[in-house]
Amino acid sequence: MNAAANAQSTGYNFAYLDEQTKRMIRRAILKAIAIPGYQVPFASREMPMPYGWGTGGVQVTAAIIGPDDVLKVIDQGSDDTTNAVSIRKFFAKTAGVETTTETKRATIIQTRHRIPERELTAKQTIVFQVPIPEPLRFLEPRETETRKLHALADYGLMHVKLYEDIARHGHIATTYDYPVEVAGRYVMNPSPTPKFDNPKMDMSPALQLFGAGREKRIYAVPPFTKVRSLDFEDHPFKVQTFDTPCALCGVENVYLDEVVLDDRGGRMFVCSDSDFCEERRAEGHRGELSGEEPAFLKTAPAVEGEAT
Amino acid sequence: MSASTAQTSTIATGFADPVIAAQANFHAAMTALSRPGTVTTLSAGLIAPEPLTAELAAVALTLADHETTLWLDPALAASAEVVAYLRFHTGVRIVAKPRDAAFALVVDLAGMPALSAFAQGTDEYPDRSTTIIAAVQSLDAGRHLELAGPGIAERASLSLDPWPSNLTAELAANRAQFPRGIDLVFVSAGRVAALPRTTSVSEG
Amino acid sequence: MYVAVKGGEGAIDNAHALLAHERRGPTHIADLAPEQIESQLALAVDRVMAEGSLYDPALAALAIKQSRGDLIEAIFLVRAFRTTLPRFGASQPLDTSAMAIERRISATFKDLPGGQVLGPTFDYTHRLIDFMLAAGVAPPPPVEAPAETEPTPRVTDLLDGEGLIEAETATGNEDVGDLTRTPLDFPANRDLRLQALARGDEGFLLALGYSTQRGYGRTHPFVGEIRFGEVEAEFVPEELGFAVPLGPVAVTECQMVNQFHGSAEVPPQFTRGYGLVFGQSERKAMSMSLVDRALRTREFGEDVVAPAQDEEFVLSHCDNVQATGFVEHLKLPHYVDFQAELGLVRQMRTEYFARQEELKEAAE
Structure with missing residues (x-):
């Protein structure tokens, strides 16, 4: 669409941000791509949504999106969580772009806390919303110190922390935002995705961009880049496993949400990636409870679920 | 705006739709840098004063503004028209030393200063380095280069003409000082490719 | 749902x-x-x-x-x-000595040129709920007097004349930093620190300023002066080359005077803490000047021992728009992460009870 026409209808520039801001963010993105895993400082703007609610991801998406892009926004794997709806609406309104819930149709996927189950393609860019970009932050709160540690590639603190977990619990006790090493150099936070999603980042055909608005950092993993979850030879990295398949589509080996059905311990496990689950059901796959619509999908009284 | 209207009569025009053109050009540069060896379309969409090429001008207008610094190679710097064009359309600060530049525009690749003369960034801020944007004759003929590194599934290649004989060795030295280093973007008629600092380059 | x-x-x-x-x-x-x-x-x-x-x-x-x-x-x-507004540049520094004063008080001198001007203040009001306000009773008209013509120099300028207070190190025409255009990096210069404090949360700065008074980074402060009133803002357009007025802005300025025993290089003298905010807010201007002085700790060769002296701590947490966003983002769904933690806690509980069982068996 014509950018001038868009500006007239919304009162804002195409994709909300002014061109000066977009240039500043674009410069940061190019540096981030050239230095995989390194957090590039950028002059994050106040956005019309609160810090901590995806302002970094929104700024990155606004800087890269064009009129021909198709945008998908997910939060917790789902297209219909409130904040995902709100961000999708924001871009539909300010950029007039097509939006979708289908992973395979999207050219840009903005996400909070998940990577879709379907393998991303070289035609796609995934934009992560990041709350705390610094992997060393909870070990060393000072930016001046962590910057030095990255400069020296001194990640001893992180290894000590993970090893203390092993000494205490017998295994590493980090389940999400699990640190990774990118292209053999920088240690990076993948954002609070479950560690289940970490292997998807490794050698992904898609470009992965990370925006932290409040902390004013942008970083990137180029396509086909080695992403290694930190571990030890005697304690190799392992992802979460689930004992049951998805109660709706019957799929195994994906990340599941636990849905509480009643106050008597009734639970069901369903795909966290709602588009993936819907697509499978459309193809005719059925899970244990898919004969009936589960309670949380409709307003009728709760269906007695089988405890799992 | 009265000053600018007076100047437009002598300064060539920029993008017809700056918002859409800048997004398309940025997207091309982003693809080039994130997938080294990939040659993508860069529809400049403007007319630049010689010896500045339309593609160099397009990248400059897309990325540079008054918050950035720009170094011009001697052939470009010698043209008052080129300097006036870039200053008018971007407000960029033109610097005399390659070391002070966030971006460098190069039309004479053979005469370009050594990569080490440009800003390398620091260990703590490796992003504070120069991105060189160089115009070349061709992105599919000339010196054949084998590429490996982030952004490349297994191996990729790129052919560039011209290719100064010393540049392969300089790129190896550039790669060796990672995360510091220079990123290079190459443009030819309607096309763009790039060699970020992460790419290891060998002459095949 | x-x-x-x-x-x-x-x-x-x-x-x-x-x-x-x-x-x-x-x-x-x-x-x-x-x-x-x-x-x-x-x-x-x-x-x-x-x-x-x-x-x-x-x-x-x-x-x-x-x-x-x-x-x-x-x-x-x-x-x-x-953030959506275009910016044309930076104004000239405000000349607060030329302020049209509504209120001006000094705690360091009983009387001084320009006098003590109480102006509109809650100070000395008895904090009794005024039920007349609820009844909508019109207040009596205030007493009027001809405008003062005597100049009102800043107290710090008076001290400066004697060399008793550190000279204000104006750096001339250097670019003033702007943390909304360039991300902060540490250590930050005083211009950026003052900008962050001026935008900072009043409650946060109040608590930090208070903490310095209670010994967490004591600065021995005196209120040299607080003044409130309108100042002309001026701007120099590049094409004109001279300053043109933009209009008056009401500001509160606080100049805190702090004791300093001197060092090997510097003779004993008073040092400054500075606060300037839009509108009338003495609490904010005073808190800002206390924290400004506390953040200058390193400059005076003193040790950073208290939160208010810790630049990274103060500047990273004083912005209430950032803080409220991140605190309130906890309302957003986190069930994917929580699921991961649920799995871990269940696993660790299973392991814990298995170990307890083993210990019990070993004991039996």
Whole structure:
């Protein structure tokens, strides 16, 4: 669409941000791509949504999106969580772009806390919303110190922390935002995705961009880049496993949400990636409870679920 | 705006739709840098004063503004028209030393200063380095280069003409000082490719 | 249901409609005009302008109405508006010695050129709820006097004449930093620190300033002077080359005078802590000047031992728009992460009870 026409209808520039801001963010993105895993400082703007609610991801998406892009926004794997709806609406309104819930149709996927189950393609860019970009932050709160540690590639603190977990619990006790090493150099936070999603980042055909608005950092993993979850030879990295398949589509080996059905311990496990689950059901796959619509999908009284 | 209207009569025009053109050009540069060896379309969409090429001008207008610094190679710097064009359309600060530049525009690749003369960034801020944007004759003929590194599934290649004989060795030295280093973007008629600092380059 | 699997969009629209309804309140009560807020809740407007870092009383008043009186929400609205505005450059430094003074007090001198001017202040009011206000009784007219013509030099300038206070190190025409255009990096210069404090949360700065008084980074402060009034803002357009007035802005300035015993290089002298905020807010200006002085600790070769002296701590946490966003983002769904933690806690509990069992068996 014509950018001038868009500006007239919304009162804002195409994709909300002014061109000066977009240039500043674009410069940061190019540096981030050239230095995989390194957090590039950028002059994050106040956005019309609160810090901590995806302002970094929104700024990155606004800087890269064009009129021909198709945008998908997910939060917790789902297209219909409130904040995902709100961000999708924001871009539909300010950029007039097509939006979708289908992973395979999207050219840009903005996400909070998940990577879709379907393998991303070289035609796609995934934009992560990041709350705390610094992997060393909870070990060393000072930016001046962590910057030095990255400069020296001194990640001893992180290894000590993970090893203390092993000494205490017998295994590493980090389940999400699990640190990774990118292209053999920088240690990076993948954002609070479950560690289940970490292997998807490794050698992904898609470009992965990370925006932290409040902390004013942008970083990137180029396509086909080695992403290694930190571990030890005697304690190799392992992802979460689930004992049951998805109660709706019957799929195994994906990340599941636990849905509480009643106050008597009734639970069901369903795909966290709602588009993936819907697509499978459309193809005719059925899970244990898919004969009936589960309670949380409709307003009728709760269906007695089988405890799992 | 009265000053600018007076100047437009002598300064060539920029993008017809700056918002859409800048997004398309940025997207091309982003693809080039994130997938080294990939040659993508860069529809400049403007007319630049010689010896500045339309593609160099397009990248400059897309990325540079008054918050950035720009170094011009001697052939470009010698043209008052080129300097006036870039200053008018971007407000960029033109610097005399390659070391002070966030971006460098190069039309004479053979005469370009050594990569080490440009800003390398620091260990703590490796992003504070120069991105060189160089115009070349061709992105599919000339010196054949084998590429490996982030952004490349297994191996990729790129052919560039011209290719100064010393540049392969300089790129190896550039790669060796990672995360510091220079990123290079190459443009030819309607096309763009790039060699970020992460790419290891060998002459095949 | 909160995580509406379908229909989230409708739920959001409905919530916003309900918000608008609640904002209006009972319709038999007159709608509140932004002009009423601007004139009658002027100190709230001042705070929103100061922390929103945009001098626009009418806009701040409207933001207060829109936010139903939630001042941090109003500050956020103003900030998000501000960020879309084009910027033409930086104004000339304000000359506060040329202020049209409404209030000016010094705690360090009994009397001084320009005098002590109490102006509109809550100081010395008895904090008794005034039921006459509820009854809408008009206040008696204030006493009037001809405008002062005597100049009112700043107290610090008086001290400066004797060399008793550190010289203010004006750096000339250097570019002044702007943390909204360049991300902060540490250590930050004083211009950026003052900018961060001027935009910083009043409550946070108040608590930090208070902590220095209680010994967490003591600075031995005296209020050299507080002044409030209008100052002319001026701007030099590049094409003109001389300053043109932009209009008056009301500001509160606080110059704190702090004791300093000197060092090997510097003779004993007073040092400065500076506070400047839009509108009338002495609490904020004073807190700012206490924290400014505390943050200069390293400059004076003193050790950083207290939170208020810790630049990274103060500057990273003083912005209430950032803070409220991140605290409140915990409302967003986190069930994917929580699922991961659930799995881990269940696993660790299983392991714990297995170990207990082993110990019991070993003991038996």
